[in-house]
Amino acid sequence: MDIGWFLVVSALIFTIGAAGVLTRRSPLVVLLCLELMLNAANLALIAFARMHGNHDGQIFAIIVMVVAACEVTVGLGVIVAMHRRRLPIDVDEMQELQG
Amino acid sequence: MGEVLFFVAGIGAVAGAIGVVAVRNPFYSVLALVSHLVCLAALFLLLRAEFVAAAQVVVYAGAVMVLYVFVVAYIGGQDEPLGPRAGHGLKLASAVFGGLLFVELSIATLGSGLSLIDSGGEIVQPSFGSPAEIGELLLTKFLLPFEVASFLLLIAAVGAVVLARRRGGLTRAEEQAQYTAMDVLRSSYTGTMAEAVGGPHALPKPAASGIDAAPGHERAAAAAAERAEPGAPPTASPSEGDEA
Numbered sequence: 001m002d003i004g005w006f007l008v009v010s011a012l013i014f015t016i017g018a019a020g021v022l023t024r025r026s027p028l029v030v031l032l033c034l035e036l037m038l039n040a041a042n043l044a045l046i047a048f049a050r051m052h053g054n055h056d057g058q059i060f061a062i063i064v065m066v067v068a069a070c071e072v073t074v075g076l077g078v079i080v081a082m083h084r085r086r087l088p089i090d091v092d093e094m095q096e097l098q099g
Numbered sequence: 100m101g102e103v104l105f106f107v108a109g110i111g112a113v114a115g116a117i118g119v120v121a122v123r124n125p126f127y128s129v130l131a132l133v134s135h136l137v138c139l140a141a142l143f144l145l146l147r148a149e150f151v152a153a154a155q156v157v158v159y160a161g162a163v164m165v166l167y168v169f170v171v172a173y174i175g176g177q178d179e180p181l182g183p184r185a186g187h188g189l190k191l192a193s194a195v196f197g198g199l200l201f202v203e204l205s206i207a208t209l210g211s212g213l214s215l216i217d218s219g220g221e222i223v224q225p226s227f228g229s230p231a232e233i234g235e236l237l238l239t240k241f242l243l244p245f246e247v248a249s250f251l252l253l254i255a256a257v258g259a260v261v262l263a264r265r266r267g268g269l270t271r272a273e274e275q276a277q278y279t280a281m282d283v284l285r286s287s288y289t290g291t292m293a294e295a296v297g298g299p300h301a302l303p304k305p306a307a308s309g310i311d312a313a314p315g316h317e318r319a320a321a322a323a324a325e326r327a328e329p330g331a332p333p334t335a336s337p338s339e340g341d342e343a
Contacts, residue, residue: 053221
């Protein structure tokens with residue numbers, strides 16, 4: 001398969017993720033859509049690594065996965081803290097940082 | 100064979116992504132993301148990234164998604180509220196934005212003039228992307244990013260525990276008398292247990308509840324006595340009332 005097809009799929013997934021971040025209001029789903037965007041970037045990185053024939057892009061993708069796992073952990077911790085404080089689980093309601 | 104697998108996995112990945120965005124129940128969104136990740140791992144295998152594909156399935160579709168499922172079950176997985184604020188104009192604008200973003204990304208990648216973009220990539224040896232190659236690179240050329248990533252994971256784990264821990268219950272009496280910076284900065288009605296048990300920011304209790312001998316009752320009685328004789332000096336501050 002040509003590398004360009006993989007890049008088109010990557011662009012499509014990134015677009016869907018970006019649209020989801022803009023439209024959805026539950027922070028859980030917003031986090032999931034962020035995951036979609038990071039995975040699209042991973043696919044592009046690995047496609048370019050295959051194109052050039054060296055491993056650097058794959059290492060980059062692994063580091064991106066680590067960062068995504070950290071982001072998920074902290075984001076879910078924030079959501080759980082919001083739930084404990086009986087705050088609304090809605091990104092439109094969360095407009096200030098003061099606890 | 101490769102083309103068939105590419106189209107099956109690619110359509111599966113895109114359909115999973117659409118499912119994540121379109122489904123209303125967050126639980127089904129998580130399940131759609133799992134199927135999306137598995138299809139994406141198949142695409143990684145087509146690109147000769149065996150180790151990344153395995154890590155994707157084991158770490159992402161396994162561990163991280165289990166974390167998501169736990170949090171969705173904890174929160175309750177309620178559907179999104181269909182308030183009047185969800186304007187159709189904004190949704191249309193974001194759809195238009197998504198389309199424009201797709202066109203722009205496609206132009207940026209396909210129109211880049213890279214000579215190998217219309218080929219299958221460089222000729223690589225059969226061990227390309229195997230765990231042995233990735234592991235050797237992680238421990239030689241990319242040792243510093245590897246260690247920094249492990250440290251970042253540690254920080255994130257500690258941060259998640261601090262964020263999501265149960266707020267501390269009763270503190271010792273001498274600690275209740277002291278005002279910390281959090282007590283000054285935090286406003287009332289934030290739902291902490293310190294308010295419920297009578298800390299420096301304790302909420303006033305209704306006097307008619309009358310079941311337990313909470314410190315709020317003593318404070319209410321002291322306030323009533325102070326109202327009765329306004330000239331008398333206040334006998335007990337609220338923090339001292341807590342210690343009594």
